[in-house]
Amino acid sequence: MNWLNLEHLLLEPVGQRWVTTEPALDHPQLWEKSLSLAAGLQARGIQRLAVHLEDAGLLAIALLGAWRAGVNVLLPADLQPQTRQRWDDAVDAWLTEASELEALYQAPLSAAALDLDACCLSLCTSGSSGEPKRIDKTLRQMANEVRALETLWGADLGEACIIGSVATQHIYGLLFRVLWPLCAGRTFVRQQLAFPEDLQRASREHPQFAWVASPALLKRMGDNLDWPALTPVKRVFSSGGALPFDAARSLHQRLQQWPTEILGSSETGGIAWRQGDQPWQPFAEVQLTQDADGALRIASPYLPAGHIEHTADAANIHADGRFELLGRLDRIVKLEEKRISLPMLEQALTDHAWVAETRLGVVQENRASLGALVVLSAEGLHALRNQGRRAVTQTLRQHLSQHCEALALPRRWRLLRQLPLNSQGKLPQADVEALLLAPRPKAPEVLEQTEVNGEWTLQLAIPPDLAYFSGHFPQTPVLPGVVQVDWALNLGQQLLNLPGQFAGMEVLKFQQLVRPDDRIELHLRFDQERGKLYFAYRNETAACSSGRIVLERVSD
Template sequence: MREHLSSFSLVNGALAGADDLPLAWRGAEIICRGQWRQDVARAAGAIAALPAGDIAVYSADCYQCCVWLLGAWHAGRCVILPGDNTPVTTARVKALSVALAGDFADADLPGWQEAAPVPLASLDPAMRAVDVFTSGSTGEPGRIPKKLAQLDDEMRAQESVFGQHIAPDALVIATVSQQHLYGLLFRIIWPLVSGRPFAAQMMTFPEELSRAPGTAPLVLVSSPALLKRLPEHLDLTAFAARGQAVFSSGGPLPATASLALRERTGLATREIFGSSETGGIAWRDHPEHPWLPLPGVEVAPTEDGLLQLRSPYLPDHAWFATADRVRFEADGRFYLLGRADRIAKIEEKRISLTALEAALLATGLVAEARVVVLEGARVELGAALVLSDAGRVQLQDSGRNTLVQHLRSVLAQSIERVGLPRRWRFIDALPQTRMGKTTEQDVRMLFEKPRLPQVAATQQLDDATVLTLLIDPDLAHFEGHFRQAAVLPGVAQLHWAVHFARTLFEMPPAFKGMDAIKFQHVILPDAQVTLTLRYRADKQQLNFSYSTGERMHSSGRIVFGAAA
């Protein structure tokens, strides 16, 4: 018989649940709460033996993280949860004068197995339980403390909303890390307060959805990073047969991805809206529906039309104003209208980056857009775009320059000319963190001066490989030229020919010479040119030519041989 949910309160810590109640699956192995209690008692003993202070925990294994987490709490310590264990992050954590437990290089506590166990007692709900870090999407990550009662109350409230539709023994599987607040709440805290087991290993590839351990129903805790990139050919039959719920958070989930998953599995994706600072705020299960506040959360608009809230998951009961623009329905639900804090000042004009992105999406040529401020000799805007099918066709048929001019002309109908993006990147996907967030820093890196052109298409002929190259005006080779006079240097054309040839053909390592090199017509910024490569293995000779239609830009032969 299932225990009453009150017994699973976080206040009971590792004392909650019968010994034979499954807590986690690691591969095909089931770890029950009895074994977990013993591990927590040893981890608490290991931590208690350290000097007083916080404990930083990192582990790729969710069960190990759960043991360290509860061990620290039973030892009266707060857990610092960094998002990763890279050398830079590890150094930042060490600077906080904390001990390191888990998968850190030179961890103070790499394991708990040899420690003497200590008796376990109930926990103080007012204790500072964890410090998590914001995503740092607009700057340096911020440190956010959370009390034990905040974690407990939030996930017991979520259980009251979603738990009635999920089997008591459903297995929680995930594609997100427990090192971030969303993953911590849904991969560890929710299973602990609901009595459901969780999978210790995080799923990395979509194909793993059909290989979840056991036979129990499944709850998928995921993010847009995976859900919007599920391959069309992927067979989701096995997952659909066991799946009872799909959750997504960490960033906006495109409507197309939500509806496609519903069509393929019959499951509505439950999106959770919130932040590290606020915890969960609201949820919805259809991309066209308004957001419904979670239990206990009060929401209202500010005088400026921004979302504000009062919540038991905040440090106090004061109203907390967000930077999210909002429109309320009469029944208290609301629609999000974009961020209000994404305002750039360009030549004394205030430009809404959110409005620019919305206008780009409205063209039908863009599937995803991110506009960022680029600091340099002058402040300008850069647009990183994932094109829609229609946009890719136009890029292929009309060329990069024509597409950029068309997008600029559309934007100019609603945006002051000074606020139009000057630099453009057409990419396959926006850079994302493991939580599905796209940070300003990662997008800005896309605009660092490239040294190679973008390959728009590749065609294999009987005796040659033909590449269609987009000549970005921001290429480093154009640096220092006046825009009207910039031409692509011949040395760059030679370098590109060799670079791309080495990715396509088996060629000797050493350069031996050049022959019949001709430069006939210049290659200008924003051009779309064809690079034709032929390699004669018998002569160890690469033949190359750059052309636009019938116009030949350059051609020649390059000879290779063995290293001296």
């Protein structure tokens, strides 16, 4: 591969050097568009620019153009109204669509090397608390990091196309999906592919490819994929959170390679990497020490010169420099003057065969206690469906009682389909505690909805912790028929603008049980002339229930 330093990407156009696929973008086009954008930004006097572009090719143009113009770039995590309001005063303009980018183009500035210390980028991260933070980085820090990545894995990747499931607004996606392939001369797919099927589809279009993925996606890659067609993958990267060992082992069995996990953050840059259950291997030139509490301290070329970053990660550092993480020191809580390590209890819970993932938090009610968010494994779901919620939570409490005092046993449990990670692959502690306090769900999760000729088809997931399962029946939870009718009516009112009010039922049939974590399909059709809503629920193999809801117009 022909390496170009990050600061030299706008020196001169390099022919036959492709940057992106679908639509294709080569280096001469990138070079010209970036310099044209730089001219437009300078002409408008823009010095601080917020950029949020889902197209990674356009993001590359925006970053290089802004840096050539001497503009500082802010990458907000999303475009929610509160996010825009939070950062509005920190920037002169927002760049969020291709049309806004094109409107800025002018006759290009001259080619030049970028200043490694003057060019700046600000990233927005939620941190462990969920409170947004701004992390400032220089081009030098990022250039050091992409060169280190190429030294480690460039030979393995060769000419692989880089395909990503993570957003480029955050440091992992930005480095691995955009800046590293730009310097290395590897093509990259422009769009973030958030579903396994999309990742598979894109992979089949390239003879060589590598994945830049999140644990959330890698855990969902099931048996329905064409795994033999995916074995040419050069490397599978994972970052943004812990990848459960079972998920890593499953990928190893299917792809004949262990995923490469990356440890790092917006604050620290890359810290270390590992495969399988090996200890973490620090990146070259990353120096690790510990404070008096055993927390990692980091000095590296990906940080400002002379800066030592203090983390809240407890670690055991081996004589050869490799290390194991022992949990976060900022997740040690006090209950009745007793210090309790939430990571330790979470590890103990996930050691049980019924638990795939869990997060614990403090619930402040009459007195403080712990609560647990639990994603059940396949064995755990089987137990829930055949023994009931109480049996599952009592079994998990009994298991945990071997690892802690009674006051640390969770008093509140929430059984989830998956942990609700944010766009950065994190679950802030404040969100954990809000979920524990929230009531159990009373509605299905709508995964997908489509409409053809006035008839709606909805793909629904039944929450494993649905409130209506309690008491119906305690040891074999079943979705009550009256709830199925109520859901059909409520969803019909949302989608079909139904007139009037409920007046009765016709030809009601219940044929198959609906159980926790089932996926079912709901068909809705409204007969305007007869004033009847037709509904039918199906699982993968058979009809579950059907009927007609009679609606009566309300007179004025």
